[in-house]
Amino acid sequence: MNYNELISRLFVISGEDCEFEARIFIECFTDFEYSYVLYNRDVDLKSDKLLSALQKREARIPLQYIVGKWDFYRQTYKVNENCLIPRSDTEILVDKALELLPLNAYFLDLCTGSGCIAISTLCERADTSAVMVDKFEKTLEVAKENAVLNKVENRVEPMLFDVLCDEKTLEGYTFDAILSNPPYIRPEVIETLSEEVKKEPYAALYGGDNGIIFYNKIVASYSKFLKKDGFFLFEIGYDQAEDLRRIAKENGFECQIFKDYGNNDRVAYLTK
Numbered sequence: 726m727n728y729n730e731l732i733s734r735l736f737v738i739s740g741e742d743c744e745f746e747a748r749i750f751i752e753c754f755t756d757f758e759y760s761y762v763l764y765n766r767d768v769d770l771k772s773d774k775l776l777s778a779l780q781k782r783e784a785r786i787p788l789q790y791i792v793g794k795w796d797f798y799r800q801t802y803k804v805n806e807n808c809l810i811p812r813s814d815t816e817i818l819v820d821k822a823l824e825l826l827p828l829n830a831y832f833l834d835l836c837t838g839s840g841c842i843a844i845s846t847l848c849e850r851a852d853t854s855a856v857m858v859d860k861f862e863k864t865l866e867v868a869k870e871n872a873v874l875n876k877v878e879n880r881v882e883p884m885l886f887d888v889l890c891d892e893k894t895l896e897g898y899t900f901d902a903i904l905s906n907p908p909y910i911r912p913e914v915i916e917t918l919s920e921e922v923k924k925e926p927y928a929a930l931y932g933g934d935n936g937i938i939f940y941n942k943i944v945a946s947y948s949k950f951l952k953k954d955g956f957f958l959f960e961i962g963y964d965q966a967e968d969l970r971r972i973a974k975e976n977g978f979e980c981q982i983f984k985d986y987g988n989n990d991r992v993a994y995l996t997k
Contacts, residue, residue: 726769726770726771726775726776727766727767727768727769727770728747728751728762728763728766728767728768728770729766729767731747731750731751731770731775731779732744732747734779734783735747735750735779735782737783738782738783738785739782739788746782746788749788749792750775750778750779750782751770751775753778753792754772754774754775754777754778755770755772755774755775756772757770778791785919785920785921785924786921786924787810787921787922787924787925788921789804789810790804790805790806790810790924793805795810795811797811797812797813797815797816797839797841797845798816798819798841798845798848798849799845799848799849800841800844800845800848800875801874801875802839802840802841802844802871802874802875803839803867803870803871803874804839804867805867806924806925806926807861807863807864807866807867807926808838808839808864808867808868808926808929809838809839809906809925809926809929809930810839810925811839811841813986814960814985814986814987814989814991815841815842815906815960816845817960817983817984817985817986817991817992818842818904818906818958818959818960818991818992819841819842819845819846819849821958821983821992821994822842822846822902822904822958823846823849823850825902825956825958825994826846826850826853826901826902827901827954828852829852829853830850830852830853830854830901830902831853831854831855831899831900831901832846832853832854832855832856832900832901832902832903832904833855833856833857833858833895833898833900833902833903833904833947833950834846834855834856834857834858834904834905835858835888835903835904835905835907835939835943835947836858836859836860836888836905836906836907836908836929836939837857837858837859837864837865837868837883838859838864838867838868838906838929839864839867839868839871840857840867840868840869840871840872840881841871842904842905842906843855843857843868843881843904844857844868844871844872844875844877844881845875846904847875847877847880847881848875848876848877853880854880854881855880855881855882856881856882856883856884856895856898856900857872857881857882857883857884858883858884858885858886858888859883859885860885860886860887860888860928861926861928862885864926865883865885868883869883888905888907888939888942888943889938889939889942892946892947892950895947895950898950899950899951899952899955900950900951900952900955901951901952901954901955901956902951902955902956902957902958903943903947903950903951903955903956903957903958904957904958904959905939905943905957905958905959905960906959906960907932907939907940907943907959907960908928908929908930908931908932908939909932909936909937909939909940909960909961909962909965910930910931910932910936910962911932911933911934911935911936912931912934914936915927915930915931918930936962936965936968937965937968937972940959940961940965940968940969940972940993941972943957943959944957944972944973944976944978944995945976948976948978953997954997956994956995956996957978957993957994957995958992958993958994958995959992959993959995960991960992961982961990961991961992961993962990963989963990963991964990965990965993966982966990966993969982969993969995970982973993973995977997978995978996978997979995979996979997980993980994980995981993981994981996982994
């Protein structure tokens with residue numbers, strides 16, 4: 726298989742992203758330099774690893790899971806089928822956390838997944854420390870490995886519990902901020918998503934029948950763990966700003982919405 730054949734097979738799956746994916750495949754699963762292959766497109770890329778990876782991609786396995794790692798913010802993360810794939814829109818939440826957290830902040834990251842929100846914040850702010858929480862043991866193991874990979878394991882405490890019912894686990898803790906990218910997609914919307922997204926953990930996508938079960942629970946039950954001037958930062962769906970404003974008002978908070986790179990509502994900032 727040469728470069729053009731690789732591109733042709735990937736185009737069927739990823740369309741205009743085929744050249745980007747081809748570069749990743751060549752760099753990760755062959756012994757060739759990508760620049761060499763570009764100028765020698767007929768060279769035989771024969772590689773069992775490449776063929777195996779391509780077959781997985783043709784089965785619509787996400788590229789990130791095939792590679793086993795992905796970049797987010799300025800860090801690199803291990804990713805697998807036990808966690809949601811880090812996405813660039815979530816970097817807005819990290820930007821806002823870095824901007825708004827006080828000096829020597831101690832924060833909580835709920836539904837941590839790969840750990841990318843907590844870990845990138847810790848990496849960029851050496852004065853901070855955190856607790857990161859997930860319900861699933863295998864998912865939390867990924868987050869713990871990523872903390873080690875990015876050298877912040879000494880400033881983060883991983884905790885295993887269900888955010889929707891086990892908040893008592895945090896009794897005695899107080900935080901400057903609570904951050905979260907919780908599941909927020911309604912079931913009927915999940916059915917319309919790409920085959921790749923459907924390969925990600927359903928529990929990391931499903932936000933209850935109305936998509937807001939986690940926001941309701943976290944704001945109502947976790948505000949007692951915030952310090953006097955503490956705040957919530959949530960990633961939200963593009964159509965959930967009004968829901969968050971309502972939830973904030975019902976619980977005595979003000980709500981400000983920040984947009985992502987595509988000019989969609991993406992982060993909710995709740996303060997007293």
